[in-house]
Structure formats: C-alpha cells, structure tokens
Amino acid sequence: MGIKQSILGCILTGLSSIYPALSQLVTPTAGFPSSTLRLGVQLSTAGIGFQAEKQVSAQHRLSARLGVSYLAYRKTIQVAAGEGSSLTVYPDLVLGIAQASLKWHPLRQYPFYIAAGGGYTGRPSLGVTLLTKDKITFGGLEMKAEDLGIVNASVRWHHVLGYAALGVGRPVPRRRIGVNVELGCYYLGTPDVSLNYEGFLETTTIQEQLPKIRQNIAGYRYLPSLTIALTYVIPPL
Amino acid sequence: MRKLYTIGIVLFGLISACRNPIEGVELRFITPSPVAAEVLFTTSSGEMPAHVNIRIVGPDAGLITTTVNSKRFRLTADGVLYLSVDKTAQPSPSRPLRFWVVAKAEGYTTLIQPVQLTDNNTRSLSLRLTTNAENKLMAEKTAASTASGVVQETITVQSPTQPNQAIGQSAITISQGTRLDDLAGEPVGGPLQVQARQLDISTKSTALAELPGNGVLDHPIMLTGQRGSSQAIHTIGGAVNLELFSSNTYQVVKTFSKPVRLNFAITPGLVNPITNRPIEAGDQIPLFSYDAMTNTWRQEVPGQVQRTQQGQLEYVAEITHLSIWLAAFTRELCDAGPSFKLVTAFSSGAVTYTCQVIQEGGSNPVVQSFNTAIYNGKVINLWGLERNTRVKFRIFDAESRAVVTSGTYDACSQTESILDVRSFKPVTVPPVTSSPKAVTITLQFPCKKINAAKLPTQELYARFRETGTTSWKMLPVIRYESGKTTFSTTSTDLTPGKTYDLQAGPAPGYYSFNQPGIKLGTYQYLIKIKTKEFCE
Numbered sequence: 001m002g003i004k005q006s007i008l009g010c011i012l013t014g015l016s017s018i019y020p021a022l023s024q025l026v027t028p029t030a031g032f033p034s035s036t037l038r039l040g041v042q043l044s045t046a047g048i049g050f051q052a053e054k055q056v057s058a059q060h061r062l063s064a065r066l067g068v069s070y071l072a073y074r075k076t077i078q079v080a081a082g083e084g085s086s087l088t089v090y091p092d093l094v095l096g097i098a099q100a101s102l103k104w105h106p107l108r109q110y111p112f113y114i115a116a117g118g119g120y121t122g123r124p125s126l127g128v129t130l131l132t133k134d135k136i137t138f139g140g141l142e143m144k145a146e147d148l149g150i151v152n153a154s155v156r157w158h159h160v161l162g163y164a165a166l167g168v169g170r171p172v173p174r175r176r177i178g179v180n181v182e183l184g185c186y187y188l189g190t191p192d193v194s195l196n197y198e199g200f201l202e203t204t205t206i207q208e209q210l211p212k213i214r215q216n217i218a219g220y221r222y223l224p225s226l227t228i229a230l231t232y233v234i235p236p237l
Numbered sequence: 238m239r240k241l242y243t244i245g246i247v248l249f250g251l252i253s254a255c256r257n258p259i260e261g262v263e264l265r266f267i268t269p270s271p272v273a274a275e276v277l278f279t280t281s282s283g284e285m286p287a288h289v290n291i292r293i294v295g296p297d298a299g300l301i302t303t304t305v306n307s308k309r310f311r312l313t314a315d316g317v318l319y320l321s322v323d324k325t326a327q328p329s330p331s332r333p334l335r336f337w338v339v340a341k342a343e344g345y346t347t348l349i350q351p352v353q354l355t356d357n358n359t360r361s362l363s364l365r366l367t368t369n370a371e372n373k374l375m376a377e378k379t380a381a382s383t384a385s386g387v388v389q390e391t392i393t394v395q396s397p398t399q400p401n402q403a404i405g406q407s408a409i410t411i412s413q414g415t416r417l418d419d420l421a422g423e424p425v426g427g428p429l430q431v432q433a434r435q436l437d438i439s440t441k442s443t444a445l446a447e448l449p450g451n452g453v454l455d456h457p458i459m460l461t462g463q464r465g466s467s468q469a470i471h472t473i474g475g476a477v478n479l480e481l482f483s484s485n486t487y488q489v490v491k492t493f494s495k496p497v498r499l500n501f502a503i504t505p506g507l508v509n510p511i512t513n514r515p516i517e518a519g520d521q522i523p524l525f526s527y528d529a530m531t532n533t534w535r536q537e538v539p540g541q542v543q544r545t546q547q548g549q550l551e552y553v554a555e556i557t558h559l560s561i562w563l564a565a566f567t568r569e570l571c572d573a574g575p576s577f578k579l580v581t582a583f584s585s586g587a588v589t590y591t592c593q594v595i596q597e598g599g600s601n602p603v604v605q606s607f608n609t610a611i612y613n614g615k616v617i618n619l620w621g622l623e624r625n626t627r628v629k630f631r632i633f634d635a636e637s638r639a640v641v642t643s644g645t646y647d648a649c650s651q652t653e654s655i656l657d658v659r660s661f662k663p664v665t666v667p668p669v670t671s672s673p674k675a676v677t678i679t680l681q682f683p684c685k686k687i688n689a690a691k692l693p694t695q696e697l698y699a700r701f702r703e704t705g706t707t708s709w710k711m712l713p714v715i716r717y718e719s720g721k722t723t724f725s726t727t728s729t730d731l732t733p734g735k736t737y738d739l740q741a742g743p744a745p746g747y748y749s750f751n752q753p754g755i756k757l758g759t760y761q762y763l764i765k766i767k768t769k770e771f772c773e
Contacts, residue, residue: 140765142750147748148749199749203266205267213262
C-alpha cells in the first residue's frame with residue numbers, strides 16, 4: 001500500500017463516521033469578508049495548540065493556516081511483574097509541532113475541505129525507561145534491581161513532518177465563532193530505534209536483534225490525528 | 238478524550254499495518270568468552286566501594302572485553318573483574334597483549350595495574366584499593382604536558398614526611414623539556430597525575446611485604462641484558478612505586494626523553510653490608526626496577542649516596558622509566574643446591590614431615606622450612622640458597638622427637654648425599670576415608686521434552702556461599718544435556734544440612750539469578766523452573 005493511499009484510507013475511514021452529524025451543524029451561508037483572519041484553539045490527539053488561518057484565494061476557496069501543538073506524557077507507570085514484584089516504567093513523550101498548511105474547499109456548497117502541509121518538531125522521539133526499584137521474584141529465583149539494571153529505549157523520527165487531512169468547516173465563517181473538525185495524518189518518516197541498557201540485557205543478544213526490531217517498526221511512519229478547533233474571527237480594521 | 242486517543246491509536250495501527258516491534262525477535266544469552274584475567278579487588282575494611290569505575294587502557298585495550306564481549310567493564314558485588322580477549326586476538330609470548338586496568342572510586346586512590354597476557358591461560362591478580370586516608374605514604378600531584386608530551390615546568394614530587402625517619406622518604410624530579418611517552422612510544426599530553434608511593438622500609442619484613450617476590454628478585458635482567466641469578470634482598474636503602482598518567486585518558490607514562498632524578502633519604506645508621514660500616518657519602522647502592530606488566534626485575538645503573546647541604550645522607554639516581562624502584566644490597570641465590578636421597582623403611586608417603594635448611598653462622602639460622610612426604614629413595618633437592626654460604630639439612634620425625642641432620646654443604650654444591658631416616662617411627666596411617674558424596678544441582682523444566690533450539694543458553698555459571706558468609710565459591714558449569722529436561726552439575730563442596738545462597742548467570746561475572754537462604758536437605762538441590770517457554 002502506497003503512502004498516499006494509506007493516508008487517504010485512514011482519513012476517510014474516520015471521517016465517514018462523523019461527517020453526517022457535523023454537516024448538520026454547519027450550514028453554508030454568507031458570512032464575514034474573505035480576507036478575515038481567524039484565530040483558533042485546537043484540541044487534538046497530537047496535543048493542544050493554537051492556529052491562525054486566512055483565506056488566500058476566495059476564487060479557489062483556498063486558505064492558509066499556521067499552528068502549533070504540544071503534547072507531553074511523562075507519568076510513571078508501575079507494571080506488575082509477578083509474585084509481588086513490579087517494574088517501573090518512565091515514559092518520555094513530548095510532541096511539539098509547528099505546522100503550516102493549505103486548506104482547499106473543493107465543493108462550493110459544502111463545508112468539506114482537504115488540508116495538506118508540513119511541520120517541524122524539535123524532539124521527534126518517544127522514549128521509555130524501565131527499571132525496578134526492588135528485586136524481582138519469579139519461580140523461587142530473584143533478580144536484584146542492580147542485576148536487572150536499567151533499559152532505555154527510544155524511537156526517533158525525522159524533524160520535518162508531512163501532513164494531510166480531511167475536515168469539515170466553512171471557508172468563511174458565518175458567525176464570529178466557528179468550529180472545524182479535522183481528521184488527518186502526519187508522515188513522520190522511517191523511525192529509528194536506539195537501545196541503551198546496563199545490567200541483564202548486557203548478557204543477551206539484544207544488539208544482534210536490533211535490526212529485526214527496526215524492521216518491525218519500519219511501518220510506524222504515520223501519526224493519525226483527530227482535531228477539533230474552535231476559531232474566532234478577528235474583525236477587519 | 239480517552240476515546241479520541243483510542244480511535245487514534247486504532248487508526249494508527251490500521252494505516253501502518255503495524256507489526257509487533259518484537260515479532261520474530263529471539264533473545265538468547267551471549268555465549269561467554271573464556272576468562273583471560275580474573276582480577277580480585279580487596280579493601281582493608283572488606284567492603285567494596287559503592288561504585289568502582291573500571292577502564293581498560295593501553296596499546297591492546299581495544300582487544301580486551303568483558304566475558305559477554307562488551308566494553309562495559311564492572312566488578313561483581315564482591316569485587317571481581319573478569320576480562321576476556323577478543324576472538325580475533327591470540328596472545329602469545331611473541332605478541333603479548335598489554336594493557337592497564339584503571340580502577341577509580343570515590344574516596345579511594347586511583348589504581349592503575351599493568352597486565353600482560355602471553356597465552357590463553359587465565360591470569361589471576363589481586364589488587365588492593367586503598368582509601369586516600371590510608372595512603373599516608375602516597376604523594377600525589379597534578380601537572381601538565383603539551384600535546385606532544387613535553388613537560389613545560391619541572392615536576393617535583395616528594396613523599397610525605399614521616400615522624401619515623403626509618404620509613405624512608407623519596408622524591409622524583411622531572412625536568413622541564415622532558416618528553417613523556419607511553420609503552421607504545423606515543424606522547425602523553427594534557428593534564429597529568431603523578432603518584433609516588435613510598436614503600437615502608439622501617440623493617441625488612443614490612444618492605445618485603447610490599448615488594449613483589451617476597452624478598453627475592455627472580456632472575457633479574459642484569460645490566461648486560463642477560464638474565465642473572467635470583468637475588469635475595471638484604472639491606473634496603475629506599476623503595477618507591479612511581480606512576481604518571483593522563484588525568485583524562487589514563488594513558489600511562491612509561492619512558493622519558495631525559496633521565497629523571499630519583500632521591501631516597503638514607504635512614505641514619507643504615508649499615509653497608511659490603512663494608513660492614515654505616516653508609517656514608519660516596520657509597521653505591523645497587524638499583525633495581527620492577528615491571529609489573531612483565532613481572533620482571535631489572536638491574537639498573539646504581540646511584541650514589543651524597544650528603545645534602547643540610548648534612549643528611551641521600552641516595553641519588555637517574556631513572557628513565559616508571560615502575561617500582563628499589564635501592565638495595567642483595568645476595569645472589571643459587572638455582573640448585575645440595576640434594577639428599579632418603580633411606581627409610583617407608584614405601585609410601587602418606588604423612589608429611591617438617592624439613593629445615595640451616596645456614597651455618599647465620600644470624601637467622603633457619604633459612605628455609607617446608608613439609609614433604611617421605612619414602613625410601615626420595616630425593617629432596619635444595620635450591621634458592623645464598624651463594625657462598627654453608628648449610629645443613631634436617632628433617633623432623635612426625636611420630637617422635639627424632640631429628641636427622643645432614644652434614645654441612647656449600648649452598649650451591651650440586652651434590653647428592655644419603656640421609657638415613659630409618660630411625661623414624663612407623664607412621665600411623667590414617668584410615669582411608671571414602672571420597673565425599675557429591676550434591677547434584679538440578680534445574681528442572683516442567684516439560685516432557687525440551688525444545689533445545691529455544692533455550693537461551695546451554696550452560697550456566699554459578700557460585701555459592703554459606704548464608705551469612707561473604708566468600709563465594711564457583712560451582713562447576715551447570716550444563717544442559719541433550720535429550721534431558723534439566724540442567725545439572727555436581728559438587729562435593731556442598732553439604733546437606735547447611736544453608737546456602739546461590740547465584741547463577743550466563744557468563745562469569747554476570748550472576749543475575751539469585752536463590753538466597755536455601756537449606757540443603759538432601760544430596761539433591763532441585764530448582765524448579767516454572768516457565769513452559771522452552772517445552773516442545
């Protein structure tokens with residue numbers, strides 16, 4: 001399956017389920033002038049953020065959009081490891097994206113649009129650190145915390161991202177406050193895995209298996225996102 | 238919000254046709270490399286520091302690995318460092334592997350130990366980590382050289398002054414412009430650390446305890462370049478262990494482009510055994526250096542005793558490399574001496590007898606003492622005795638107070654004499670005890686048949702200690718035998734009724750699996766493995 005087909009398939013699958021309801025909320029009527037600047041806050045699976053949008057061609061129903069989003073997750077997780085033992089997992093996910101895109105409303109009568117653009121993220125990685133604070137017990141044997149050691153795994157993508165989406169929202173808002181709903185996909189590039197460890201894994205063939213793990217995660221190139229944006233029209237001066 | 242995430246994650250999976258990241262990954266234990274060197278670190282307190290940073294440096298450091306082929310060198314909890322040689326290397330006398338083990342710990346003096354491997358046998362070393370407070374005789378100084386290894390300011394390091402002058406004092410002076418090279422002839426540049434550890438020479442026994450060889454310089458390389466006879470240390474003028482290394486890379490300085498001045502303060506009243514009078518200005522004291530890497534003593538150009546402006550005597554020599562330096566009068570030892578053929582009624586040697594070698598006219602007449610079994614016709618060879626001395630050999634009966642003493646012989650005469658010990662009482666041979674019964678240690682898998690191809694390893698390295706003690710003892714390798722559902726080994730060192738701690742792992746030094754406080758009830762030590770992962 002090609003990249004474009006994948007993205008399109010992903011977007012259509014999600015959008016088809018929510019479009020009927022949304023289309024009833026937004027009715028095409030005359031609104032503000034086409035040069036109006038719209039500022040918005042967005043809530044997305046890729047984080048919370050802000051966006052600014054302005055129509056660049058009324059004739060072609062084309063708008064330009066700039067935005068930023070931020071997502072962080074670093075909550076410590078305790079995972080049961082049997083016989084009263086537990087592993088401590090420290091996830092490290094920080095996703096900050098600066099994004100620029102173009103929106104095109106192909107149908108004059110409907111608020112359906114297609115968006116495409118690119119983004120930049122300074123820290124395109126997902127990391128996880130695993131250790132135990134006490135010994136692990138299994139089958140009458142024990143593994144001390146220092147013997148298990150520390151495992152730090154991270155998956156790293158490219159800094160520059162591609163983005164494509166389908167959405168619902170009027171090109172020129174009828175009211176001062178508007179809503180856009182968008183289902184999209186980021187293209188992150190082929191990920192790379194790095195593994196740092198000390199302790200038990202040192203005695204294993206994990207290094208020899210890294211190419212296999214890299215091959216397995218090679219498909220983890222896309223990050224889907226569902227975004228709801230609340231926009232506010234800045235009146236022209 | 239949680240639902241949105243769920244949708245996102247599900248879609249993510251759909252579009253990328255994601256595989257499980259560990260699909261097809263087979264994790265096994267690394268086949269361990271043979272142990273090339275086993276280094277035991279000790280401390281005076283018996284407790285190892287919380288963290289000891291280990292580095293391997295030197296010309297062949299790149300070929301030294303852990304037993305699991307990594308470069309993450311570390312000590313076991315009880316202070317043992319296992320080193321292996323890269324599979325591409327084959328140490329030999331003509332192509333030895335040379336490197337230094339550097340051990341650094343908070344509050345302890347940095348330890349740098351040279352190691353040379355010349356064959357595939359395991360080399361065992363015991364190194365003592367000393368706290369900074371313990372090293373009262375250690376002088377440390379920081380210095381610097383240029384990138385090309387040239388000293389820009391004269392470096393002088395003097396051992397701390399001691400209330401007891403007899404302990405000795407030493408100093409070295411590396412003059413400005415001296416180039417410092419490592420063993421491979423590469424310059425040692427950048428920040429440097431100099432260590433001069435004065436050896437306590439207040440008594441001969443304290444000095445000999447610190448010097449390699451227990452008072453004997455084993456066949457030193459003489460000034461002629463040839464191996465000479467072994468030498469017994471007689472009177473010590475001074476001894477110091479010198480180290481100079483890069484503070485950043487631990488590259489160790491071995492040679493200097495210019496001679497370095499070495500001074501020993503002469504202990505007042507020290508007697509010159511050649512002249513039998515107190516040492517005075519103008520006297521020469523033989524000088525020796527010890528190369529810990531090759532375990533070799535070398536005779537060096539001797540220094541001379543001078544009188545300082547303050548009227549004290551000092552020994553001054555020029556040295557061209559760093560190692561242990563010893564200024565001492567020695568006595569030459571014979572490689573072979575007299576031998577004694579025993580005449581006795583005993584045909585087998587089940588009991589050992591105490592033997593002594595007595596030096597005629599010596600201040601400490603018993604120069605050698607050892608135990609040996611005797612039987613009719615046994616020949617006892619004496620060796621390592623001081624040249625130009627005369628000795629007697631005597632042997633004590635194990636069952637009575639009888640003592641048989643030989644005649645007097647030149648210590649280096651290679652003559653064989655008869656020694657009649659028929660007066661000794663027949664020995665009461667202790668009853669032959671049957672060999673101890675071995676305990677079988679078994680790892681039992683819950684299968685009817687094991688899929689051997691799935692096993693992460695086919696041998697485990699294990700050790701044990703009696704619970705409450707600190708000394709670990711290795712068990713024979715626990716091996717999987719084809720067709721069985723167990724790994725097992727046997728040991729006669731375990732005793733039923735005692736409680737043990739057991740550790741096991743895939744390689745020497747990596748004992749990840751612990752079973753503490755197991756009371757051994759029978760001669761079967763069974764560990765039941767619960768996972769069926771390896772069953773067919």
